[in-house]
Amino acid sequence: MKQTKLLNKYLDLPIRFKILLWFIPLLLATIAITGWYSYYTAKNQVLDKINLAQQEYTNQISNQLDFISNDALDFTNYLFLLSSVQQFLNPITQEDSLYRRQQINEIVSSLLVNQRDIQSLVLYGYNEEVPPLAINQTGLTSTMPFSKFKETQHYQLAIEQKGKPSWTLLTGNEDLFEGDHGTKIILTRVIKNSYTLDDLGVIIIGINEKTLRRKYTEGLSNNGQMFIVNKDNKVITSTDPIWIDKDIDQVPYIHRTATNAISLTNNNWMIAQSEAQNGWKVILGQPRKELLEELNTIKIWTFLLSAICSVIGVWFSWYVASIITKPLHKLTKSMYKVQEGDFNQRVEFRGKDEVGELGKGYDMMVQRISRLIDDVYRSRLSQKEAELKSLQAQINPHFLYNTLDTMFWMAQKKDDKDIADMIYSLSQIFRLSLSDGKEFVTIGNELSLIENYLTLQKSRFFHKFEFEIQASEAVQDIYIPKLLIQPLVENAVIHGIESLDEDGFIYIHVIRESNNLLIHVMDNGNGIPKEKLHHLNEYLQTENLDENTNFNPENRPGYAIMNIIERLKIKYGNRADMVIDSDPGVGTKVKIRIPLSTPKQDSNELE
Template identity: 40%
Template structure:
């Protein structure tokens, strides 16, 4: 069972590892190169098409501007024409109408884009019929009363002489008998002397004629849209979009921003290529649109060639990888066979690798290693003997504290048997103090064990001072399981007893207060002893702040335990600790320390 399991879980040979690492690397490299090339080619095609579309949009808009400027010039001619001024000033004068007809007929012959002209009078006392003419001759128009009820009439008056462009479909036209959709220029004609509004001229352009002109230059895959300054589609290669709002187009987001951005030449869209041009003369916008997918079909040949190159390069990389891996792994196989014989105890093994490359140096190092191993066997054997002797001495050293514990326990039991309860408790406290102080060689003990140690110590001192010593310990239950350095509190308690309570001839009191919150442990040891002189207190606190020991002379040796505790805390928890002493002569001393501690209790800085 074990042999079959070893065969199944046997790791791949080095040759296969090299093969499985290098071959995919070549494949990924080729794929990235081919993909990047395809991306650059497609980006270049899209940019060229976008630029061509923009040129188309600009050319179409230039045509519209030419027609619009010609219409504006024509309306200005009507304002300056004597026949126009006479027609608006007289009522039903056949001679004036005939003269105006003759002059306008000549002009309209040279303007193939303009189909109709209508002139309405604004004089309420002039009841003549509107003057209308088209390429075929005299035409008819709807009465002024009907025209005055249209929104175009109100827009024209509000423009006060500026041209107003509008789209009129067949069912809302002002040209009687003409059912073609027209783009209309409407403008107020003023009196040449007083500049008072005298009439309204309407110039009509067949939308179909304009569409025929720009469709000559538009490819079959392109769509073109002519949009006025209010977002109304005046003309489109797809007539279904005519007279709709541009915000309904699927390839425009935020059309309001487009209306106010004349310099925007392209609109970002993932599915469409949208080129834009706008006119300063009319405020119109021209959009030329084409689907990107139609353009990317041209790149299929590049895509196919890229895939074929990737496959060919991948096959070549497999062959090269297999040969290269063989050149590397064959010497390693030879080395592996020699190592197996070495494992069986044959220290005569050597390998002969030619060359000064890494494999040659590996063989040379292996030969030196075999020689060195043979030399080290005796040294290792000698070291093992020394180690066994050291372990024996360690076991012998452990007998002494156990012998001490057992002896003290026997004395305690004997005292209990003889009714010496006080002696029994003293011996038990002393035994417990030794046991907790040693703690089986542990550096960290629980806070509960540390408090038990100082209780034993204070009990022994209380027997010494009788009623002169009292103590209290306040600690929350959740802090008892925390691990702290061994002998953290005992030096502070001993300091308080020896240097604070012992010189005091009155009742002495020691209070230990412990708090634990936000992973910080705060400890205060307070006594009502004789206190510390202020000059000496300043020296001690300064030494604690500088993390340095006081000089261990006769005067400062009593306080050496304080800096020792502080340095132990710094080594374990880092410098992020607080340690301070407050004291008043004749009233007592307070030692407080705060340091970070994790929930488990042990946290190294």
């Protein structure tokens, strides 16, 4: 119901508003889509470039971390090969140990000056009589006893590596370097005897985490967050120190998959990552919102230009719609005046487009209407006179009925019963066939007409046939199309019974079966040849009446049957049908089926 109201409102709108109703939304949608696509393309390009720059930056840091780790490893290899270190860890005398300590201190101190990334060095010997050697950038320092160091995870991991380097994170809670509680990334490695390959001690190299963080994470723009993660996915340094020594999974927007790959938990961040040779991962994350702030100017200008284009487009659409509809408005005003009787109207549009052709056709139409009105006005008087004469010449049906009634009573007075019965039957036939112009009649009226018709035919053929009409009271008041059965009875008389000498019989049977009305008309006349009967039934079963034109005229039924089947198809469609069954020399049976579901129209149609 609402859709119908909206459709009616739309149809009632002027053409100008209909054009605007379709054009303006299309225009605005086009501008909006173009603006959005431009901004979206620019945003993606900026993000792609930033992501590429992030990836290059993390690759550079990974290379530098490789350089630092390789320097630390080379440093341990160098010390491993120094005879001073070998003799320090396995001294012959105490004096020799002191001498070697001083010698190592001088060598390592000079090396640490050139290795700014390495802050501390510790040498533990398995010979507990040899005190540990601890050196940092400022000189000699002290460290925890070897017996205590052996209880730490750093020592256990170094032993498991069997001479290979082990990287671990030394937090401020562990007093490896007394007085220095800063977090360090340490390399722990077992030193072996260069001749026997027996374990002599442990070397520890410390890299200050704060120095590493300041070197790589300070100065990141757009609130970027950097994480350097070791093989165990522990954060060894990050922009925010709170994540140090925590699993990378604990960062809210980072997720580690089952294959140890790093992914994002939401789309609010962008991440670039790379992996160093020693297994460390560099992860750089930056919030999209911060990155896209630079695009705010583009967004504002895109919106302003879209708004300006929309305003100009709407104004231009209104202007164009006015130009297009102005001739139609002029045509409408002219039509209103024509409706008031002014046939001198002319629109005289210029141009040969559709509107120009419409105006030209309108002007010609008004001229012709004006001439036709004059012609019609002149002919009306003569037409009225002809109608009066025609009415005077018509025979009033009531006059016909009254005349037949007079003839019936005159025959009765002369005691001529046969003539009286024939006149009465003829009068009833006229009354029932005319039926006051009604299209539908009751079964009772149709059967009464047939009874009178057969009564007249019996008188004509000298009582050579008999007939029987059978219909229950239940079907008497059902409406059917007028003269539906009578033509079939007439065919039975003319084509079936007329050529017989005697003992002809016609049987009419009407019954109701479920929701259908069944009409049977049977006779014991000559019948129909089988080939012709086949063509007749094929014709009657054709769904499309127009297709019947393809039938050979010799195989078509007579006018009466054609009229009946065409009326059935028009009134009931394929729900009604007619079938003819016949045997030559035995007789013919015509069966009609009519549905009873059609509502009565004007109280005269089938119930």
